Amino acid sequence: MISVLGAGAFGTALAISIAEGGSLVWLWGRNGDSLRAMQDSRDCPRLPGVTLPDGLTCSGDLAELTATGPVLMAVPMQTLRQVLKAHAARLDQRTLVLCCKGIELSSGKRASEVVAEVLPGALPALLSGPSFATDIARGLPTALTLACAEPGLAAALQASLSTPTLRLYRSTDLTGVELGGALKNVMAIACGACTGAGLGDSARAALITRGYAEMQRMAAALGAQPETLAGLSGFGDLTLTCTSEGSRNYRFGQSIGRGEPFDPTITVEGAATAQATDALAARLGLDMPITRVVTGLVTGALDVTSAMDALLSRPLKEE
Numbered sequence: 480m481i482s483v484l485g486a487g488a489f490g491t492a493l494a495i496s497i498a499e500g501g502s503l504v505w506l507w508g509r510n511g512d513s514l515r516a517m518q519d520s521r522d523c524p525r526l527p528g529v530t531l532p533d534g535l536t537c538s539g540d541l542a543e544l545t546a547t548g549p550v551l552m553a554v555p556m557q558t559l560r561q562v563l564k565a566h567a568a569r570l571d572q573r574t575l576v577l578c579c580k581g582i583e584l585s586s587g588k589r590a591s592e593v594v595a596e597v598l599p600g601a602l603p604a605l606l607s608g609p610s611f612a613t614d615i616a617r618g619l620p621t622a623l624t625l626a627c628a629e630p631g632l633a634a635a636l637q638a639s640l641s642t643p644t645l646r647l648y649r650s651t652d653l654t655g656v657e658l659g660g661a662l663k664n665v666m667a668i669a670c671g672a673c674t675g676a677g678l679g680d681s682a683r684a685a686l687i688t689r690g691y692a693e694m695q696r697m698a699a700a701l702g703a704q705p706e707t708l709a710g711l712s713g714f715g716d717l718t719l720t721c722t723s724e725g726s727r728n729y730r731f732g733q734s735i736g737r738g739e740p741f742d743p744t745i746t747v748e749g750a751a752t753a754q755a756t757d758a759l760a761a762r763l764g765l766d767m768p769i770t771r772v773v774t775g776l777v778t779g780a781l782d783v784t785s786a787m788d789a790l791l792s793r794p795l796k797e798e
């Protein structure tokens with residue numbers, strides 16, 4: 480049995496896809512009423528038009544979590560620690576496949592580091608890469624990276640979570656895969672702000688490219704393999720998220736660029752992650768100017784014009 484904790488858009492989409500692939504899947508969400516409604520109606524309000532497959536069971540009761548099998552953690556990054564702590568007795572010693580993309584604001588830690596701290600007996604793995612929940616739920620072709628430090632477990636998870644439409648590549652570089660997924664959201668906010676403010680596609684291409692350079696800089700400083708960032712959870716996800724209005728981070732950036740409000744109930748991982756990354760970069764002595772201005776934008780310390788000026792007025796340098 481494969482379990483998924485977090486019945487938001489991504490957790491539900493993954494649960495649907497893996498169940499469609501023939502595995503039995505158990506999906507838990509904190510709102511018991513809505514999980515019961517999903518179980519009975521076979522519909523999901525977060526993914527309109529998608530029918531839940533027979534192999535998928537929805538529940539609001541974590542006591543029903545099976546004793547074996549991987550547990551996919553699909554809650555937002557800033558809530559991960561709280562969820563792990565609240566359910567420590569059930570989650571310790573388990574294989575936890577972390578699906579969240581971000582860096583914890585309070586600690587500057589990545590998801591696997593939070594797991595190591597809260598549940599040292601658990602085995603962390605990651606699932607990351609370019610994938611909109613709606614695409615996965617509809618069975619559209621998607622390729623993601625499955626990372627786990629233990630090669631044998633990485634291969635076993637790759638085999639059990641891949642489906643005919645969800646193709647998983649494996650990696651043992653947790654740091655690189657985690658940073659790729661987290662930092663692309665920061666760049667997506669920058670790109671959304673750029674196009675939202677009417678600064679043009681050329682400027683966006685510059686932000687994607689120089690944003691990628693920042694991602695590589697941070698990854699190298701934290702010991703990731705340089706080639707990991709060129710993979711799905713890096714270049715791949717950066718491409719998707721910085722160019723599509725399907726991305727919430729990109730749309731959030733657009734609203735900043737247009738000077739419009741954005742629904743605060745929508746999950747935008749890049750806002751907290753920009754601030755966490757900016758603080759981490761300062762601690763490590765890394766130059767990450769785009770992350771810096773995104774931090775200014777999301778905290779309200781900068782407007783788009785001053786953010787643009789801050790980037791363009793920097794001393795000229797080698798590429």
Ligand SMILES: NC(=O)C1=CN([C@@H]2O[C@H](COP(=O)(O)OP(=O)(O)OC[C@H]3O[C@@H](n4cnc5c(N)ncnc54)[C@H](O)[C@@H]3O)[C@@H](O)[C@H]2O)C=CC1
Nearest residue numbers: 486487488489490509554555556558579580610611612746
């Ligand atoms: N939606 C997408 O297309 C993708 C999302 N992701 C990542 O997946 C993670 C989750 O995102 P979404 O599912 O899209 O967000 P969402 O906003 O659709 O759902 C988040 C879910 O987490 C639950 N949750 C929040 N705090 C909780 C807590 N303390 N305890 C238990 N449950 C809690 C909410 O009730 C909600 O069901 C994020 O890190 C996101 O970056 C990754 C790839 C694609």
Ligand SMILES: O=C(CO)COP(=O)(O)O
Nearest residue numbers: 608609610611726727728
């Ligand atoms: O991570 C994602 C695509 O890979 C989803 O992006 P958003 O969180 O910006 O919607």
